[in-house]
Amino acid sequence: MERKDYERLRWRCIRRALLELDITLTRFLERGFEQLSEEEKQVFVELADMEDHELWYWLSGKTECDDPRYAPIVAAIRKS
Amino acid sequence: MSIPVLKFDAVIVGAGGAGLRSAIQLSEAGLKTAVLSKVFPTRSHTVAAQGGVAASLGNSEEDHWHWHMYDTVKGSDWLGDQDAIEFMVRKANECVVELEHYGMPFDRTDNGKIYQRPFGGHMSNFGEKPVRRSCAAADRTGHAMLHAMYQRNVKANTQFFVEWMALDLIRDSEGHVVGVTAMEMETGQVVIFHTRATIFATGGAGRIFYSSTNAFINTGDGLGMAARAGIPLEDMEFWQFHPTGVAGAGVLITEGVRGEGGILRNSSKERFMERYAPNAKDLASRDVVSRAMTTEINEGRGCGVNKDYVLLDITHLDPNTIMKRLPGIREIGLQFAGVDCIKEPLPVVPTCHYQMGGIPTHYSGRVVVPQNGDYNTIVPGFYAAGECACASVHGANRLGTNSLLDLLVFGKSAGDSAVEDLKAGKAHRELPADAAEKSLSRIAALDNRKGGANVHETRLAMQRTMQNHAGVFRFGDMLKSGVDKILEVEKAARQLEIKDKSMAWNTARTEALEMENLIEVAKATMLSAEARKESRGAHVRDDAPDTPEFPNGRNDKEWLKHTLFNPVDNSITYKPVNMQPLTVEPIALKTRSY
Numbered sequence: 001m002e003r004k005d006y007e008r009l010r011w012r013c014i015r016r017a018l019l020e021l022d023i024t025l026t027r028f029l030e031r032g033f034e035q036l037s038e039e040e041k042q043v044f045v046e047l048a049d050m051e052d053h054e055l056w057y058w059l060s061g062k063t064e065c066d067d068p069r070y071a072p073i074v075a076a077i078r079k080s
Numbered sequence: 081m082s083i084p085v086l087k088f089d090a091v092i093v094g095a096g097g098a099g100l101r102s103a104i105q106l107s108e109a110g111l112k113t114a115v116l117s118k119v120f121p122t123r124s125h126t127v128a129a130q131g132g133v134a135a136s137l138g139n140s141e142e143d144h145w146h147w148h149m150y151d152t153v154k155g156s157d158w159l160g161d162q163d164a165i166e167f168m169v170r171k172a173n174e175c176v177v178e179l180e181h182y183g184m185p186f187d188r189t190d191n192g193k194i195y196q197r198p199f200g201g202h203m204s205n206f207g208e209k210p211v212r213r214s215c216a217a218a219d220r221t222g223h224a225m226l227h228a229m230y231q232r233n234v235k236a237n238t239q240f241f242v243e244w245m246a247l248d249l250i251r252d253s254e255g256h257v258v259g260v261t262a263m264e265m266e267t268g269q270v271v272i273f274h275t276r277a278t279i280f281a282t283g284g285a286g287r288i289f290y291s292s293t294n295a296f297i298n299t300g301d302g303l304g305m306a307a308r309a310g311i312p313l314e315d316m317e318f319w320q321f322h323p324t325g326v327a328g329a330g331v332l333i334t335e336g337v338r339g340e341g342g343i344l345r346n347s348s349k350e351r352f353m354e355r356y357a358p359n360a361k362d363l364a365s366r367d368v369v370s371r372a373m374t375t376e377i378n379e380g381r382g383c384g385v386n387k388d389y390v391l392l393d394i395t396h397l398d399p400n401t402i403m404k405r406l407p408g409i410r411e412i413g414l415q416f417a418g419v420d421c422i423k424e425p426l427p428v429v430p431t432c433h434y435q436m437g438g439i440p441t442h443y444s445g446r447v448v449v450p451q452n453g454d455y456n457t458i459v460p461g462f463y464a465a466g467e468c469a470c471a472s473v474h475g476a477n478r479l480g481t482n483s484l485l486d487l488l489v490f491g492k493s494a495g496d497s498a499v500e501d502l503k504a505g506k507a508h509r510e511l512p513a514d515a516a517e518k519s520l521s522r523i524a525a526l527d528n529r530k531g532g533a534n535v536h537e538t539r540l541a542m543q544r545t546m547q548n549h550a551g552v553f554r555f556g557d558m559l560k561s562g563v564d565k566i567l568e569v570e571k572a573a574r575q576l577e578i579k580d581k582s583m584a585w586n587t588a589r590t591e592a593l594e595m596e597n598l599i600e601v602a603k604a605t606m607l608s609a610e611a612r613k614e615s616r617g618a619h620v621r622d623d624a625p626d627t628p629e630f631p632n633g634r635n636d637k638e639w640l641k642h643t644l645f646n647p648v649d650n651s652i653t654y655k656p657v658n659m660q661p662l663t664v665e666p667i668a669l670k671t672r673s674y
Binding site for chain 1: 293408582585
C-alpha cells in the first residue's frame with residue numbers, strides 16, 4: 001500500500017466517533033495490519049469505512065459478522 | 081506565498097450536532113455556507129451520545145419548562161446563567177419537534193407520541209420527584225440525530241469540506257472575525273475561508289486528560305484557535321468525570337456494575353468504600369465514589385506499577401448473572417484491560433467525560449468578551465455553539481441529556497443570529513494582508529524544527545499532569561505544582577518536531593497541530609482550577625470542604641462568578657453570573673443536594 005493511502009487509512013482509524021473504535025483500530029494498525037496480504041488490506045479499508053456502531057458491534061462480538069468477505073479480518077482484529 | 085481564498089457567507093467549523101444544526105439555519109436562509117470537518121460528518125463524536133435529549137413535552141406525565149429550568153440551575157450549582165437556561169429549556173420542545181420533522185426516528189408511545197424516559201437530575205415540580213423528560217432513539221440518539229441533520233443539510237445545499245482541519249481564526253485590525261484558515265489533509269494545502277460569519281462547533285477537549293471517555297478527535301481545536309486569537313476561555317475548571325472508566329483506555333464501565341454488586345478495592349484488596357460511605361458503600365453517589373478512588377490513589381494505595389488505578393471486582397458474582405445483567409462488560413474488560421472480569425477484577429479510574437466551560441457566548445450564540453468594563457461585548461462575525469461554547473447553561477455541572485439539547489438549541493440560535501446579522505447587509509470585510517501568516521508559520525516551524533519535542537510524549541506528559549493534578553478531586557498543593565508542570569509542558573508543546581515532512585496526508589502534522597490546541601485548553605483548565613478556592617459542582621477541592629458556613633464547600637459570597645482565562649498573558653478575571661431569567665423570577669441560591 002502506498003504511503004498516502006496508508007496515511008489516509010490511518011486517519012480514518014485514529015479519528016472515529018467512538019473511543020472503542022479509536023483504540024481497537026489503532027491497535028490493529030500497529031500490531032496486525034502489516035501481516036495482511038494486499039487483498040486483505042483492501043478489505044480492511046472497506047471495514048474502516050463502515051458506520052461506527054455497526055463496526056463496533058462486529059468487533060465487540062455483540063453481533064456476529066456473517067459476511068464471508070469481512071469475517072476473517074473481523075476475527076483478526078478481535079485477536080489483536 | 082499566494083494562498084487560495086474561498087469566499088462564503090458563513091463557515092462552520094465542526095460537523096457534529098451543533099455544527100450541522102447551525103448549518104441548516106444558514107443554508108435554508110439561502111446563504112452560501114461551508115462546513116469544515118476533520119472527519120465525515122456522521123463520524124463526529126455526537127454519534128456516541130446515547131442518553132437522549134431533554135424536553136418538557138409532557139408526553140408521559142405532566143411536565144413544565146420551568147421545572148426543567150429549576151433542575152438545570154440546580155445541576156449547575158447556580159453557576160449557569162439563568163437567562164441562557166430559560167432560553168434553552170423554552171426552546172427545547174420546538175427543537176425536538178423540528179428534529180422529528182427532519183426524520184429523526186424517536187422512540188414512540190403506543191399512541192404515537194415521542195416516548196420519554198426518566199434521567200438523573202430531571203424532576204417535576206421543582207425537585208419533587210423524577211420526571212420522564214428524555215427523548216431518545218433507542219441507544220443511538222446522537223447517531224440518529226446526526227444522520228437526520230446531515231440529510232437536511234444535503235437537501236439545503238450546505239457545502240461540506242470533509243477531512244479538512246481549521247487552523248486559525250482570522251481577525252482584522254478592529255477585532256472583527258473575517259474567516260478561518262484551514263488545511264486540506266489530502267493535499268496539505270492551506271486555504272483561507274473568507275466569510276461574513278464564522279461559527280465554531282468543534283466539540284470538547286476531553287483528550288487533555290489521561291483517562292477520558294472522549295474519542296481521540298476531541299482535541300479542542302475551536303478553543304485553541306480562539307485562545308490564539310486572544311479570546312478568553314470561560315469556566316474551564318469545570319469538567320464532568322465518571323467514576324469508572326477502564327484505566328489506560330477510558331472506555332466507560334456502566335454504573336450498573338456497582339448496582340449489580342461490584343466492589344471497589346485498593347492495592348491491599350480492601351473494600352475501601354466502607355470507610356468513606358459506611359452505608360451506601362460502593363453505591364454512593366458519583367462524586368463520593370470518585371473522591372474516594374482519588375484519595376486512595378493519592379495516598380499510595382492504588383494498584384499497578386504506577387499505583388494509579390483501583391480495582392472493580394465482580395469475581396464473586398455468578399458468571400451467568402454477569403453475562404445476563406451486564407452484557408458487554410466482559411468484552412470491554414477483555415478488549416481494553418486484557419482482563420476477564422469473571423476471573424479477575426477490572427482496573428478503573430475516574431474518567432473525564434464532558435467539558436462545561438468554553439468560548440464565552442451570549443445565548444444568541446454570539447461570542448462575547450470583556451471590553452471597557454462591559455463583560456459581554458460582541459466579537460463581530462464570531463459565533464460558537466455546543467460543547468466548545470459556554471453560554472453558560474451547564475455552569476459547574478451538566479445534567480444528563482442537556483448536552484444534546486444544548487447543541488440543538490444553541491446550534492440553531494447561533495445560525496439564526498448569523499442569518500440576522502448577515503441579512504442586515506454587512507458585506508465581506510477586507511482580509512488582513514497577513515491573514516494566513518500565523519498558520520503558515522506554525523506549519524513551517526513544525527516542518528523545519530530539529531531537536532524539538534516528540535508529539536506523543538508531550539501529549540502524554542500533558543495528560544498525566546492533568547489527570548494527577550486537576551482530576552476529579554483536587555488538592556491545593558497539587559494544583560499549585562500542577563500549574564508549574566503544565567507551563568513546563570507548554571514549553572515543549574511550543575517546540576514540537578515531526579519527522580514526516582510530506583504534504584499529502586501527513587497525519588503526524590495534523591496530530592501536532594491538534595496538540596497545539598490541546599495545550600491551550602489544558603493550561604486554561606489548570607490555572608482556572610488553581611485559582612478557584614471553593615468547591616462547586618464538578619470542581620471539588622480538598623481544602624474547600626463541606627462546613628456549616630460553606631455547605632458542600634461552596635462559597636457564594638466570593639465565588640459566585642464565571643472565570644475568564646486570558647490566554648495572552650495567562651491572567652484570570654471574573655464576570656458575574658447572570659441570575660436574572662428572561663421572564664420568570666430568579667431561582668434563588670440554595671444548597672445543592674439530591
